[in-house]
Amino acid sequence: MAKYILKRVGYAVVTLFVLVTLTFFMMRMLPGDPFTGEKQLPEKTMAALNAKYGLDKPEPVQYIMYLGNCLHGDLGLSLNTNRPVTTIIGEAFAYSFDLGIRAVLLAFVAGVLLGTIAAIKRGKATDTVCMLVALVGVSVPSFIVASVLQYYLGLKLYMATGVRFFAVTGWEDFNSKILPVFALAFGSLAQISRLMRTSMLDVLGQDYIKTAKAKGLSQKAIIWKHAIRNAIMPVVTVLGPITASVLTGGFVVESVFAVPGLGGYFVRSIQNVDYTMISGTTIFYGAFLIAANLLVDLAYGLIDPRVKLEEG
Amino acid sequence: MDKIDKSRFGWVGPDPEHQEGISRPSITYWRDAMNRLVKNRVALVCLCIIVLLILGCAILPAVSPFSGREQHLTEGNASFFTPCTDTRYEGQGHVHIFGTDRLGRDMWTRLFDGGRVSLMIAFSAVFVNLIIGIIYGGISGYYGGAVDNIMMRIVEIVNGIPYLIVVVLLMMVLPQGIFTMVVAYATVGWTGMARLVRGQALALKNQEFVVAAEAMGAKPSRIIARHLLPNALSVIIINVTLAVPSAIFTEAFLSYIGLGVPVPHSSWGILAQDGSQVFQVYPEKLWIPAIAISITMLSFNLLGDGLRDAFDPRLRR
Numbered sequence: 001m002a003k004y005i006l007k008r009v010g011y012a013v014v015t016l017f018v019l020v021t022l023t024f025f026m027m028r029m030l031p032g033d034p035f036t037g038e039k040q041l042p043e044k045t046m047a048a049l050n051a052k053y054g055l056d057k058p059e060p061v062q063y064i065m066y067l068g069n070c071l072h073g074d075l076g077l078s079l080n081t082n083r084p085v086t087t088i089i090g091e092a093f094a095y096s097f098d099l100g101i102r103a104v105l106l107a108f109v110a111g112v113l114l115g116t117i118a119a120i121k122r123g124k125a126t127d128t129v130c131m132l133v134a135l136v137g138v139s140v141p142s143f144i145v146a147s148v149l150q151y152y153l154g155l156k157l158y159m160a161t162g163v164r165f166f167a168v169t170g171w172e173d174f175n176s177k178i179l180p181v182f183a184l185a186f187g188s189l190a191q192i193s194r195l196m197r198t199s200m201l202d203v204l205g206q207d208y209i210k211t212a213k214a215k216g217l218s219q220k221a222i223i224w225k226h227a228i229r230n231a232i233m234p235v236v237t238v239l240g241p242i243t244a245s246v247l248t249g250g251f252v253v254e255s256v257f258a259v260p261g262l263g264g265y266f267v268r269s270i271q272n273v274d275y276t277m278i279s280g281t282t283i284f285y286g287a288f289l290i291a292a293n294l295l296v297d298l299a300y301g302l303i304d305p306r307v308k309l310e311e312g
Numbered sequence: 313m314d315k316i317d318k319s320r321f322g323w324v325g326p327d328p329e330h331q332e333g334i335s336r337p338s339i340t341y342w343r344d345a346m347n348r349l350v351k352n353r354v355a356l357v358c359l360c361i362i363v364l365l366i367l368g369c370a371i372l373p374a375v376s377p378f379s380g381r382e383q384h385l386t387e388g389n390a391s392f393f394t395p396c397t398d399t400r401y402e403g404q405g406h407v408h409i410f411g412t413d414r415l416g417r418d419m420w421t422r423l424f425d426g427g428r429v430s431l432m433i434a435f436s437a438v439f440v441n442l443i444i445g446i447i448y449g450g451i452s453g454y455y456g457g458a459v460d461n462i463m464m465r466i467v468e469i470v471n472g473i474p475y476l477i478v479v480v481l482l483m484m485v486l487p488q489g490i491f492t493m494v495v496a497y498a499t500v501g502w503t504g505m506a507r508l509v510r511g512q513a514l515a516l517k518n519q520e521f522v523v524a525a526e527a528m529g530a531k532p533s534r535i536i537a538r539h540l541l542p543n544a545l546s547v548i549i550i551n552v553t554l555a556v557p558s559a560i561f562t563e564a565f566l567s568y569i570g571l572g573v574p575v576p577h578s579s580w581g582i583l584a585q586d587g588s589q590v591f592q593v594y595p596e597k598l599w600i601p602a603i604a605i606s607i608t609m610l611s612f613n614l615l616g617d618g619l620r621d622a623f624d625p626r627l628r629r
Binding site for chain 1: 482
């Protein structure tokens with residue numbers, strides 16, 4: 001077990017290192033330098049600025065400095081707001097995390113339920129409806145779902161009834177959270193329910209389910225105690241990628257609903273060409289997702305004793 | 313008792329001459345799969361939609377009286393089937409079928425123009441991934457051992473990097489354009505295909521039928537062409553089909569957050585982005601590209617499912 005954990009952590013560290021290196025050299029490839037502006041600075045000032053930020057040193061030295069700064073949690077100053085990137089991330093990510101965790105939970109719970117129901121009612125109308133919904137979810141990009149929900153449920157419904165069921169933008173009361181969470185979760189929900197249905201059908205055909213039936217267990221007990229526990233394993237393995245897609249899906253969903261989260265910030269910094277903010281956020285997102293993947297891997301090893309950790 | 317003449321007896325069972333013969337033409341694996349695919353109505357309809365879409369994107373912009381870039385400034389944001397009143401087309405009776413956008417560009421032409429770009433990006437990105445994946449995975453699976461170990465560790469690391477973030481980073485650094493998009497997508501997208509091909513190569517190279525073919529003296533070229541490739545191909549085709557919607561989604565997503573193809577071009581993502589800005593006043597400007605994106609992704613997803621059922625009926629649900 002210790003060996004497995006060590007190996008996974010090792011991979012995570014190497015991956016993060018590759019990402020940081022990639023970010024550093026890509027940012028170097030960009031034309032221009034940070035102090036070129038409309039106003040031509042005197043040469044002495046330029047030299048002083050370059051010396052202050054270490055830009056006069058050769059590139060390998062700069063790279064080492066950059067790595068050191070990243071290790072200290074220093075991601076530089078945002079070019080647009082002149083505030084430390086880490087401060088901005090700290091403030092904004094709280095919202096993104098709140099939104100993301102709700103979306104992942106919704107996608108997981110609803111996806112598992114939908115998939116299970118579809119598998120039990122295989123071939124019936126319920127199955128068809130569940131799978132149609134799932135298919136739409138897989139095929140419609142989240143930004144379209146977000147815009148459509150915002151317009152029809154947020155705006156049109158309010159105009160038609162005069163009752164504000166869902167807030168159009170923001171992230172304050174419960175009713176302002178429903179639409180963004182759903183828009184963000186829908187795609188992942190659909191993916192999970194498709195996976196869950198396949199896996200559930202697989203499990204329901206197993207011998208131990210027949211045994212459970214033969215010994216007279218109720219349908220409910222069979223599903224909850226025997227089937228779901230086994231069928232849920234493949235779903236756990238995709239939780240890593242799901243987290244990634246929810247996090248990146250947050251870019252647009254946060255922009256559409258004006259949630260003051262990191263995703264919306266990231267999109268704005270792309271549009272404003274705020275390089276330090278982009279590279280800082282990239283590294284932060286990368287680290288977060290790598291950590292999430294690591295946790296999912298370890299959790300999978302723990303909950304499924306059939307996975308031989310040493311070999312994994 | 314009379315002796316019964318032997319000639320009065322006759323064989324009444326199946327014709328012994330042809331008993332061992334094969335009564336029906338043998339069905340190859342591919343024909344079998346095709347038969348199953350043809351029976352799958354949904355997959356067939358999706359295939360037709362995809363073919364129509366590709367034909368539409370290839371032909372319609374060329375036969376349209378308008379170009380996707382020309383602006384009719386007097387008739388911006390026109391709705392469906394608005395007759396064209398631009399002076400250049402006076403008296404010719406042309407109609408803006410899907411209306412026009414903010415700058416008076418014909419939406420019908422722009423939609424299929426954009427479809428060209430979107431589909432081209434998706435197909436070439438998937439194609440590049442396929443080539444890299446087949447070569448990388450093939451080498452890794454064929455050699456096995458230490459080579460395989462090292463190559464798969466590299467894949468694992470590349471795979472650990474969140475792909476959309478790297479794509480965003482690449483799009484920032486490289487000059488914007490169709491080519492960049494393909495490069496950005498292929499930089500991180502090949503790992504899935506490489507893993508798949510490697511798995512297939514590993515699984516197949518030790519199969520009995522390969523050993524049997526070797527024992528019967530088949531040349532490696534024949535083994536590869538007749539045994540390995542056809543067996544791995546079905547899985548590859550299925551995955552290529554299922555990779556196209558994800559590439560289309562990536563293009564739309566990048567365009568939506570402002571990293572798409574540069575301005576004079578249109579793509580479905582760009583159209584969706586433009587449409588979302590005027591969504592409250594002209595909802596159809598978003599609906600049109602949104603429906604195009606969704607139908608394309610849906611068709612590829614369903615076709616992929618259908619192909620999987622056709623190639624491997626054991627997986628059928």
